[in-house]
Amino acid sequence: KNQVEQSPQSLIILEGKNCTLQCNYTVSPFSNLRWYKQDTGRGPVSLTIMTFSENTKSNGRYTATLDADTKQSSLHITASQLSDSASYICVVSANRGSTLGRLYFGRGTQLTVWP
Amino acid sequence: SAVISQKPSRDICQRGTSLTIQCQVDSQVTMMFWYRQQPGQSLTLIATANQGSEATYESGFVIDKFPISRPNLTFSTLTVSNMSPEDSSIYLCSVGHGGYQPQHFGDGTRLSIL
Numbered sequence: 001k002n003q004v005e006q007s008p009q010s011l012i013i014l015e016g017k018n019c020t021l022q023c024n025y026t027v028s029p030f031s032n033l034r035w036y037k038q039d040t041g042r043g044p045v046s047l048t049i050m051t052f053s054e055n056t057k058s059n060g061r062y063t064a065t066l067d068a069d070t071k072q073s074s075l076h077i078t079a080s081q082l083s084d085s086a087s088y089i090c091v092v093s094a095n096r097g098s099t100l101g102r103l104y105f106g107r108g109t110q111l112t113v114w115p
Numbered sequence: 116s117a118v119i120s121q122k123p124s125r126d127i128c129q130r131g132t133s134l135t136i137q138c139q140v141d142s143q144v145t146m147m148f149w150y151r152q153q154p155g156q157s158l159t160l161i162a163t164a165n166q167g168s169e170a171t172y173e174s175g176f177v178i179d180k181f182p183i184s185r186p187n188l189t190f191s192t193l194t195v196s197n198m199s200p201e202d203s204s205i206y207l208c209s210v211g212h213g214g215y216q217p218q219h220f221g222d223g224t225r226l227s228i229l
């Protein structure tokens with residue numbers, strides 16, 4: 001069964017600190033993995049997309065890693081800011097042989113950054 | 116990236132009524148999708164809105180309950196029919212061009228059924 005599991009479910013950190021969010025998946029055949037940020041009351045916004053051959057990708061203070069062998073990904077946030085408070089969603093695309101793979105969504109990690 | 120406008124942003128409806136949600140994109144897009152997001156749950160794909168033809172529904176979702184229109188490459192509607200409290204959720208419109216391109220999401224419609 002194709003699944004995406006994220007941990008922790010929620011996380012509270014102090015402003016300026018770093019944190020790492022985890023994503024484990026069983027989706028096969030794998031196409032790509034995406035991290036989205038969803039602010040309260042808003043739609044998800046794409047942070048990174050990684051294909052099978054990419055181990056790491058950065059977007060400002062966000063760095064995503066991918067280990068396709070162990071089917072694990074992480075999202076590292078450096079020097080957190082209050083605006084980082086949001087839900088972070090891991091999304092894995094399965095290759096269906098068409099130009100658009102099916103997306104499997106994790107439940108998200110709710111990050112709260114305190115001043 | 117595409118700018119997506121969803122209307123209404125929120126609504127409170129009576130049981131048994133229907134509500135149509137609109138999704139307008141500022142540019143032509145290949146793919147348009149409708150998702151449901153329930154509290155604490157992952158996003159669930161309802162259907163793919165196909166331009167000029169019937170939508171493709173995912174398992175567990177049927178056209179009679181969630182009729183979808185897509186008259187052109189920039190606009191789509193989702194109707195939630197004969198609503199019950201179990202339909203209370205956030206409904207999101209998403210667009211994409213396929214492949215490795217990111218999907219872009221609207222801000223959603225927060226629907227509560229009394």
